[in-house]
Amino acid sequence: MKYLFNILVPLTFFLFSLSGLGQTQENDRAELAYTQRLSQQFPDSAFLLLKEMYSQSIAKKDKAGMASCLFQMGQICYYLGNYPQALDFHLQADKIFREAGHRDQIAANLDEMGILYYYNRQLPLARKQYDEALSLYREAGNSEGLANTYGKIGHLYEKQKKYDSAFFYQRQALQQYQRIAHKQGMAKIYENMGSIYEDLERFDSSRYYFINALQLYEQSGEQVASIEVINNLGDILRKTGHYQEAIVQTGKALALATQTNDLYEKGAAYRDLGKAYHLFGKEDSAYYYLELSRRATLDIYSRENNRQTAFLSVLFDIDKKNDEIVRLANARKITIITTTAVIIVVLLLAVLAAVIISRQRLKIRNERLTSERDRQIYITQRELMQAELQNRQLQEEKLMQELEVRRKGLTSSTLHVIQKNQLLENLRDRLAILVKDDKRDQKKQLQQLIQQINLNFNHDQYWNEFRETFGQVHQQFFDNLKNHSDELTGNDLRLLSLIKLNLASGDIATLLGISQDSLRVSRYRLKKKLSLNNGESLSAFVQSL
Secondary structure (H helix, E strand, C coil): CHHHHHHHHHHHHHHHHHHHHCHHHHHHHHHHHHHHHHHHHCHHHHHHHHHHHHHHHHHHCCHHHHHHHHHHHHHHHHHCCCHHHHHHHHHHHHHHHHHHCCHHHHHHHHHHHHHHHHHCCCHHHHHHHHHHHHHHHHHHCCHHHHHHHHHHHHHHHHHCCCHHHHHHHHHHHHHHHHHCCCHHHHHHHHHHHHHHHHHCCCHHHHHHHHHHHHHHHHHHCCHHHHHHHHHHHHHHHHHCCCHHHHHHHHHHHHHHHHHHCCHHHHHHHHHHHHHHHHHHCCHHHHHHHHHHHHHHHHHHHHHHHHHHHHHHHHHHHHHHHHHHHHHHHHHHHHHHHHHHHHHHHHHHHHHHHHHHHHHHHHHHHHHHHHHHHHHHHHHHHHHHHHHHHHHHHHHHHHHHHHHHHHHHHHHHHHHHHHHHHHHHHHHHHHHHHHHCCCCHHHHHHHHHHHHHHHHHHCCHHHHHHHHHHHHHHCCCHHHHHHHHCCCCCHHHHHHHHHHHCCCCHHHHHHHHCCCHHHHHHHHHHHHHHCCCCCCCCHHHHHHHC
């Protein structure tokens, strides 16, 4: 019964603390209150409902609802003795409460975690949870929370047999409850202090606090909590030798326990009655009630086993269901991943095909453009080549025309020189006749005139002009001659040039101002300089250059 009370008090406080979360959560609070009542008799059913509510809260993204469900599930696991699972639920609730910043809910949850650490024999951790809860309650100015936590710390020291510290914290709790006139809380603290005095065997003080606790419980209508106090009063009377009064008091507790069907308190009453009758010397009655106590214990054990078996079955079913959900979720994820992968692959293939087709089209278009460009370039180059060829033809024609003009000019110049020289020769001959005349007065002047005419036959100016014009018409001629002989003189080059023009020997002699015989001698010398044989023609050799 004491364990059930330890659940109901903090759980009731916890549910009241949820009232600050807003009117929109009215239905959720009603459902949580229902699961609280259901958990007292059917914890397995309550746990299933809480699990369903927890799933709904997750779907609605209701952080407060999720944490509240985890809190109650932890309470049920604690009530059924599954401390590790209970601690896991409270730790999950703690994380969500902290994320939401609900200080009172964090503190209430820390109190329950402290109880679990206490039953797991981790007393330093239990005290750490209580201290943090106290700090949060102080910041919030929550007297009821402070009183509840002080009471738990006092109970912790009581179990360690540190009674001075236990009294200190229980009195701190009592002051907080008195400040807010919380009768149920005050009754619980009086009960705790009575238990401490009972452990110290100070039965008068113990009885005083138990009586105060009973009065407050009765005023609050807490019939279930009153049974344990009545049992404790009977126990005090028995320990102080008032056996008859003890039997009456314990019988009263037994009647209330039977009325409320509280197996724990019935078993305790049977045991205390057996002890009292044994001390009173009524062994038959002692044996009878001890046997009833044993049977009640067996019933309690059987009921607890059934509850734990049902709860473990529920946990197993939930785990199995969760595993199936996880498996289906994984299968769905795999299906989604596979489908997504297939879609991605298809899209990639489509994109790849589109890219390949696009690249092929681009390649064909580029090849077409390149071919067209090459064709245009070819046409342009061909036109340029044709134009260049035409230009060259025109240039050649122009050069040929110029060459022909120059050739004609050279021929005309040559003929002009020949005519001039012929004229000069005639004048010379006529003047020679005059010179032979005996008239002395003209002789000197005529000789001067003849000398001047002879000088004009070899004037270099005419030859220079002739060579320049000849070189333009017959390029490389003089260079080719030098390749055959380096001993050629200026007169030799003049003679060879005139031979190249294919002039008659007489005309050549006239142009050079020499006789035919001198011309033949000059031609003979030239053949030797050019290393020509006697049978070779000088004219043919010159024309081949």
